[in-house]
Amino acid sequence: MSVLKEVHFTPEPPPAELPMRVWLDDTDSAMDVIDALALSPFATGEQPWSRSTELERVRPEAPLAPAGAKPVRAAREDNGREARLMRGEGWTLRVIRYRNRAATVSVTAVNDELARTVLEEAVKDAVEPVPESDHVEMGFWWHGPQFPRRSDKPITTSPWSQVTGNYAASLHGPLSRLMAITPAEVHGRLILLHGPPGTGKTTLLRTLAREWRSWCQADCVLDPERLFNSPGYLMEVAVGSDDGEEDDSGGRDRKWRLLILEDCDELIGSGAKEATGQGLSRLLNLTDGLLGHGRDVLVAITTNENLARLHPAVTRPGRCLAQIEVGALPHGEASRWLGTAGGVPSHGATLAELFALREGVAGGAPTGPETVGLYL
Numbered sequence: 001m002s003v004l005k006e007v008h009f010t011p012e013p014p015p016a017e018l019p020m021r022v023w024l025d026d027t028d029s030a031m032d033v034i035d036a037l038a039l040s041p042f043a044t045g046e047q048p049w050s051r052s053t054e055l056e057r058v059r060p061e062a063p064l065a066p067a068g069a070k071p072v073r074a075a076r077e078d079n080g081r082e083a084r085l086m087r088g089e090g091w092t093l094r095v096i097r098y099r100n101r102a103a104t105v106s107v108t109a110v111n112d113e114l115a116r117t118v119l120e121e122a123v124k125d126a127v128e129p130v131p132e133s134d135h136v137e138m139g140f141w142w143h144g145p146q147f148p149r150r151s152d153k154p155i156t157t158s159p160w161s162q163v164t165g166n167y168a169a170s171l172h173g174p175l176s177r178l179m180a181i182t183p184a185e186v187h188g189r190l191i192l193l194h195g196p197p198g199t200g201k202t203t204l205l206r207t208l209a210r211e212w213r214s215w216c217q218a219d220c221v222l223d224p225e226r227l228f229n230s231p232g233y234l235m236e237v238a239v240g241s242d243d244g245e246e247d248d249s250g251g252r253d254r255k256w257r258l259l260i261l262e263d264c265d266e267l268i269g270s271g272a273k274e275a276t277g278q279g280l281s282r283l284l285n286l287t288d289g290l291l292g293h294g295r296d297v298l299v300a301i302t303t304n305e306n307l308a309r310l311h312p313a314v315t316r317p318g319r320c321l322a323q324i325e326v327g328a329l330p331h332g333e334a335s336r337w338l339g340t341a342g343g344v345p346s347h348g349a350t351l352a353e354l355f356a357l358r359e360g361v362a363g364g365a366p367t368g369p370e371t372v373g374l375y376l
Contacts, residue, residue, distance in 0.1 A: 030075035031096075034083045037073060038094035042108040047092060051115040052106035055127055056152050062126035064095045064105055066118055091118045102151070134158065136210045139219035141237050143226050148236045150219070157210040165337060166200050166351050168329050175204070178322045179211040183256060183296070188321035189287040191258075191300040192314070195326035198352030201302040204326065205260050208300070216256040216298070224261040228282045238286060238295055256296040259286075264301050280313070288319055329354070 022036045041047035058064070069086040076082045080099030085092070091109040105122055109115035135154040142149055160179045164172060178191070191208075193201045209218035219237070221227050227234055237259065287299050298321065313319075328334070328348040335341040338349075343357045 029077075030073075031077065031081070031083050034073050034075055034085045034094060037085055038092060038106060038108070041092050047090070047108040047110055049110070049112045049115045050106065050108045051112075051119045052104065053119060053123060054151075055103045055105065055123060056101070057128045057154070058097065058101050058103045058126055059128055060101070064097070064103060064122050064126055065093060066121035069093060069122075088118070090114055093118060093122060095122075136206075136213050136218070138206075138209055139217065140222060141219055141227075142222040143230070143233050148233050155206055155209070157206045160207050160211055163200075163203060163207055166203065166329075168327060168333060171324065171326065174322065174324055178324070179208060181212075181321070183215055186256075186298070186321060188319055189298050190314070190320045191298060192320050192323045193300070193302045193326055194305060194324075196328070196350060197304055198350040199326045199328060200351040201326050202262065203351070205262075205300055205302070209258065209260075212256075212258065216258050218258045218260060220260040220262070224264055227261075228280075231282070234282055234286070238297055254296070256298060258298045258300055260300045262302045264303055284313060284319075 022033075022040075024033070042050050065084075065086050066088065069088055071084065072087055073085040074083070082097045084095045086095070087093070090111075091107055091114055094104075094106045096104045103126075105119060107115045107119045107122070109118060134156055136157050137152050138155045140151050140153055160176065164175075167175060193204060195201065205218075209216075212218070221237060227237060283299070286297060328350045329337060330348045331341075331344055331346055334344045334349040334354060337354055338344060338357055344354075349357070
């Protein structure tokens with residue numbers, strides 16, 4: 001005769017929360033201590049929810065803290081970087097401010113709603129608005145020590161109607177058509193501006209960012225040679241950041257993206273395949289391959305190379321939305337721009353040379369911090 005026995009199992013208690021241990025030596029700084037203390041409540045599970053944001057153009061007087069925040073630690077470095085740690089009921093706040101008026105604000109809290117509320121209160125009215133008259137918001141991408149980063153900066157621009165005279169009359173038609181393009185008229189994803197240095201290619205791109213700002217977000221890639229040699233970096237930039245406004249249904253009205261790559265001679269030159277490996281292929285895939293059509297991306301490239309020296313795959317029909325040679329102003333137009341023919345060479349002058357002549361720079365070549373980089 002078998003006997004059934006009732007067996008009771010006592011469940012083991014749940015494991016304790018992860019311990020938080022910090023090892024410090026003489027290579028660590030006060031900033032590192034603040035970072036560790038800020039992460040401690042999250043690591044142990046005491047405050048398992050976290051939210052953070054990065055800010056630009058932070059007002060110097062902005063406290064970046066909610067009312068009633070209790071200061072716990074503060075540190076400041078010679079380079080202008082400053083870190084503060086603050087606490088409140090159920091939350092911990094870390095603020096890092098930089099000399100360029102950027103800031104990183106991070107919150108951990110006992111629940112997500114509290115983390116969101118504390119963060120919103122900390123950053124409320126902390127950022128100066130971008131002036132509408134002569135500025136446009138542009139993104140800047142670069143690959144940091146660990147991962148790609150993007151920062152928004154307001155850049156000074158002028159409408160196309162105000163800078164038209166900086167370019168030869170023969171370019172007014174094609175440039176005006178480019179400035180007036182709408183999303184429905186986009187055929188070809190590549191914008192190629194080629195010509196000698198100092199002819200105003202960068203100025204054109206700033207103006208284009210202004211003219212298209214209602215439907216297109218302009219992003220400048222500071223390290224394009226690394227972008228096309230790193231698939232992960234390229235994917236991050238191609239997907240990008242959606243800055244569109246919410247539509248009536250509560251969704252996002254996603255903007256097009258304009259990626260600006262300056263001085264990419266090696267990437268698109270006739271020997272690009274041998275010099276950059278897969279870089280050229282990935283660029284072409286971004287403009288009219290699967291990657292480009294999976295996202296509304298336009299690519300604007302400036303180069304000092306002559307068109308004949310560019311790789312034929314870059315300039316093939318149908319690939320370019322615009323392909324424009326930006327050259328010097330002819331002698332007559334340059335003289336009218338300057339208001340006098342004195343000093344203008346018989347073959348004409350570039351925009352940079354004209355500004356140098358107007359400012360009285362010897363030799364007609366731009367020098368000094370006020371002209372370098374403005375009209376390349």
